[in-house]
Amino acid sequence: MVDIAHQAAINPASAKDAAMSRALVPLTAIEPGQWRALAQRAIEPNGYYLPGWELAVSAAARGRADALALRAFDGSSTRLIGLMPVIPLWRAWKIPLPALVSAHPYGTLCSPLIDREISSEAATRLLQRAREAGAHALILRDVALDGAAMISLNRALGRTGLKPRVLSSYIRASLDATRDGEQLLREALGTRKLKELRRQRHRLEEHGPVAFEVARKPNEIKPALETFLQLEASGWKGKRGTALVQDAGDATFIRRAVPALAETAQCEIVTLRAGAAPVATGIVLRHQDRAFFFKLGIDERFAKYSPGVQLTLELTRHLCADPAIASADSTASADHPMINPIWRGRFAIGDVLIPLRRNDPVVALIHAALIARGVTREMVRSAVHLIRK
Template sequence: MSLSAPVLAFEENSGLDTAESAASCALKLVRHDALSKADLSAIEQLAHQPAARHSGNVFFAPRAVAASASLSRGSIDWLLWFQDGRLCLAAPVVISRIASFSLVRIWTHTYAPLGTPLADKRLRPDLLFEELADRGFSALACPLLETGSTLATAVALPGGRQDGRAGFWSGIAERAVLTSDWTEAAALSAQRKKKLRKMQRTLPLVHRVLRGDAARDEGFRQFCELEAMGWKGAAGSALKQSDTALAYASELVASHGAQDTLAIDSLEDPQRQGNQSVAMVISFEIAGRGVVWKIGHNTDYDAVSPGYQVILAASRRFAAENTPIWIDSLAGPEHPLVGWLWPQRLTVGTLVVPLKGSHAPARTLSGFYQAEARLRQVARALRQRLRR
């Protein structure tokens, strides 16, 4: 996709006088550790509303965002946008300066690879962008934004018409996603079904689902042990091997455990002594929308593909429990487990919106994100080659 031409533009005014509309809007930038009880309540309500199916983000739990502050080089603030007294957009952001330009960037990181802001379907992005420009910001960057999210679709005009202030996409990529259309019968070929039956005869594994306190405490502890036993432990990238990563993960899991939006699918060997889990997957889900966040398995059981079996077990559970569903794998189509098991795709990319003045800073920043995305692809391919 070309970076030289804008591809998105602001939504046309809906017929309301701009001055009158702006008068009923309010923008708040609040430090992550200074959110009021009212702010926290409004964020939680926005995250759980039906529109969250189109623009939700399970990583934007305030406690988890606060825990991730040590991963940021700058201060993390919450951007809260109100229309007619209703919170219509919420996202953690990092504010920085590049030369003479001021940038607002939605906060994402390695352990939270999704930048889609929480948004209400009544969001008026044109008014939000005008207010950010009035505050002196030059551009808004939205990394890893779903192209079908409320924010992305709201700034696109029918027929591709533009009003002169456009956004730039870069780093476009696909992810495997589980939707309401998924069925095991359609996903598995006859050969895969035959192989699965053989593995289950060789070693029957018991599927257990942990939720609430059991998932937060026992389940998460066992998962961390299991992950450290696998290739991530050998590579030094397991959660247990980083105090910062473990602190963030613990807060994220605890936050979702308290909201009953955490589940850990576990496959267990009843004959095994001690920790009987041989494969586990952690997922978060709100209103039918969520992510498969982490997976770990015991490599001693590779002969029966425990990773594949636990993802399949989780897929069955999602399909049985939720209608409609939208579960992001956070993995690309080339992923050896979910790439073929979940044939549906979603598209993410980085959207940079110039807020005032020249488009040059936004275009340059978009080019930087594009180069960064290419480097990540090269690094991912190299890791996969080394693991073979």
């Protein structure tokens, strides 16, 4: 598939291309004030599609640059009511078919921003804009399958006799932050496990007083971010070459995104110290009443004290004590060995194919290509596993 934005640029005279250029624009063309206002009204929080974060991702992050904006306005064409960062299917997976894929925002949630005040109109107009862009299907990656954004899109599809197709799904851990933190931890971990963790914390205190710190203000968060980057690179991610600071684009993205969100009180960095030494640190995004646990870095020299778990216990207490936060998304993989035993809430995340035209043979081709790609990837993973064994 030729890049849709490029198609619009090479032949601007035609009405079709003009519609395509209206439907898809660079993310930088979205007025920041309108984007922020839509985020405040969004029917479902998504910290990874806040402007300060997604613009930094699209400008610099490895393999994620130059996303396009699928946008919807109300009838007056002045109020932004829907926004979905996207890329063409060809660019996403080298499949030469006319579809758009949600742009991955260096997080694991791609639920679009849909205006809760007019969610039906917003969802309908987003789908129409995708049709005008020449797409026969939308592929939403990592969306909350039962979330409010997906429900709005399902209703809009239903009015035209279309149904989404779930391509894959898994269950992810979350935190009910409306509960008392101590009671929640007792129920999740049990007396014996908490006693063992307290013993490890007492051992950690032999290296200095243990303190939990929260950096929120821009002047606080920049040095806290550098501490996070150093810890992440010092561990297994550094050995594997996937730490953020090891790629120039990724380092640029995170150093832009974190201070930008701190300016709007939508990001904080939590750190656990033993004396002067940081032993674990994490980045947390905040959108509306939801927190998003982006990444965790630990000093592996303190591994026997479970520093990542110790930090997560403190973060749990911190979020449960905050009246502004009702829930937290772990943004972790399925069956994550550290977070799943602590955060016992669960919700479904999946990849969804949304057809945009009825009885469209192209949609069947797109679906078949995606299935074939999934089967091939699974065969490669299995082969690598056998070779390693």
